[in-house]
Amino acid sequence: LYYYGDILFLSNRYLDLDDQLQKHKHNLGKMTGKKYLITGGWGRLGSHMKDSIPSVASRKNQMNILSTNQVEYLVKTAKFDAILHLAAISNQKLAEKEKLLSYQVNVLGTRNVAEIAQKYSLKLYYISTDYVFPGTKGNYKETDDASPANWYGFTKYAGELEVKNAIEDYCIIRTSFRPTKWEFPTAYTNVYTSADYVDIIAKEIILCLDYNLNDIIHIGTSIKSFYELAKIRNPNIIPEKCHDQTFPKRRDLNIDKWLFEKKKRGTYE
Template sequence: MIKVVITGSNGLLGQSLLNLLLKEKDKYKVYGFSRGINRSGKEDFNYVSIDITKENDLKENLFNIKPDFIINTAAMTQVDDCETNKEACDLLNVTVVKWLAEVSKEINAQLIHISTDFIFDGKKGYYKETDEANPLSYYGLSKLRSEEVLVKTEIDYTILRTILVYGKVFDMSRNNIVLWVRSMLAEAKEITIVNDQYRMPTYVEDLAMACKISMDKKATGIYNISSNTLLSIYEIAQQIAEVFKLDKSLIKPISTTTLNQRASRPPKTGFDLSKTNKKLEFYPKSFKEDLYRFKETLI
């Protein structure tokens, strides 16, 4: 049995991973770490209610379990909150990763860690894994530092960089762009969407599958995971309206400068997926194709 610890098991990716790994109970013994009660709707795994920002609790539980893999899906991802609460951001996004790496080294576990397109400044788009990082926000900086923690260690690590993750799980504590746009348009509410930021959104099921492939192949290093088509966020909203047969005329384009956000966002990210195709043998689809897949799960 392969023992797997998922940190942040109550989150969107955490719950998606649980659903995926629990299909193969004869292969994986799964442990979920999260705060409060288990919100996944699943009971056939080992749930540990824990605050992973408490070093002793985190390490003690990991040393007791001695997992083969730790998949770290926990992070502070609210970009503007990270800008104003840097201590909390550093603790969860950097220090916890350092602790996970320390345990991984002692018990010889592989650590799979989720990172972001926000480590880049967004001047060019279609970023490769080897491109130079230059984050514009404190969130992006914290995720870059978390990557640097792993690159400097001697452990087996996998960094999966991703973009604008969406999907739906049993108990959602946070919204995402697809659910928000769909819900607003379904209520015939007008929405404003930026037309000068470009992204490749990621279906959470794909990100969960990339985590599983990384385990199964024992793939190490850095990989890009997203859909394969670069779109403006305005175009993303338009495609959501099309797929869900909602009124596109309710979507009004605006520029980023009108938002007055605390943290700067990279104007144009998107990934070069050639390494992911080649090494992981994983071939992400277009956003629209993924949306149709997602829509089927909601029916």
């Protein structure tokens, strides 16, 4: 298996579907009775989700989202109810360095998945990012205009537009997450986020699937500094300030709409 950033996405072979269906048979019906095709299902986020929902998770040697034939083959071979599209180049430095490749995967690959979802009447859940915003004012709402500050954000926002243009039944989930442990010895006290650890965000996204939401939704947890987030799992984290004037210090998302949906269903504590 080969990683580009956090998510797996490329392949040259078709899925051994019978083997995968048997492997995930114990998961079927755990949630809503729906079955999901997860692209990038063995990446950081997908790995925390795939054991909790009925799914067949694609891996690098199983499906290439740049090939409509491979995507369509998999969709035709098994009866899915929806697609959860996680596959992407999410490493910002790699996206900046390999602009053509990241455009192909994040934009054209998303177009392929969306068009196949529309063709077979499957709902599409597209995982987007807070990087569609510039990170200047913070508390961004779903209705705020996107204005990506870097190439990664641009490709993910372009992916959003591909979804909107290709399919009627979709949900765009803007979110952000960290590894299960803070990976640095220090954390900024003056940079704010609505992100959380990947195991927390994975559970929130599973709730979103269960709610069957549409359009755009911002998913995260309460706004806090990087330092406050890091301190949750590393009490010995060293605080520091970010003095880089170009660093986006307020990319946090407004999650009021998400909290309303949870409260309406009695799942908001």
